[in-house]
Amino acid sequence: DIVMTQSPLSLPVTLGQPASISCRSSQSLVYSDGNTYLNWFQQRPGQSPRRLIYKVSNRESGVPDRFSGSGSGTDFTLKISRVEAEDVGVYFCMQPTRWPYTFGQGTKLEIK
């Protein structure tokens, strides 16, 4: 199975400041079609996960442009340019390249 490792696991951030979350996979996430499949999710307290980013850097419709994804191969990053109060929650990376799909442990973002 592909192991997904996130850091940090806890991320206290001041409102208006940037935030960055790292996700590393134990194997390359480049699929046979040449695409790299890596998703980022946000899970607010008491809610289902919500996909923010797919295929490394593509934002879902309706996701604010302060969220951005980058990376390649086995190293990926989610960045929030200016954290707002509504961004509080847990962020997960997930690889849908090979079954079984696997998730990172989650990064809990809180406001300082």
Place this chain on the structure above:
Amino acid sequence: QVQLVQSGAEVKEPGASVKVSCKASGYSFTSYYMHWVRQAPGQGLEWMGIINPSAGSTTYAQNFQGRVTMTWDTSTSTVYMELSSLRSEDTAVYYCARDGCDVWGQGTMVTVSS
């Protein structure tokens, strides 16, 4: 709009089985695989398996092999996940998610307790 609506919370005794449903609407049901993912209280996300409602094929995570069964009903655009031989560690919220995980159900809390 695209929506996945799951069945309600369940409380089961150890050793019993539970069957959770996930009704899809707003898209072509047979055009997308469906995943099941669970989340134990305060924990991360665990992928359980996938079903192809078009071909009826399934793939289960090794951790659940022999205990999980995923089925579907095209006439009602519903997929089902049945987990047997329940133990306390199976207490979790169970989610269905459309392929790509772009749409999720609201989750079903399953509590296993004597």
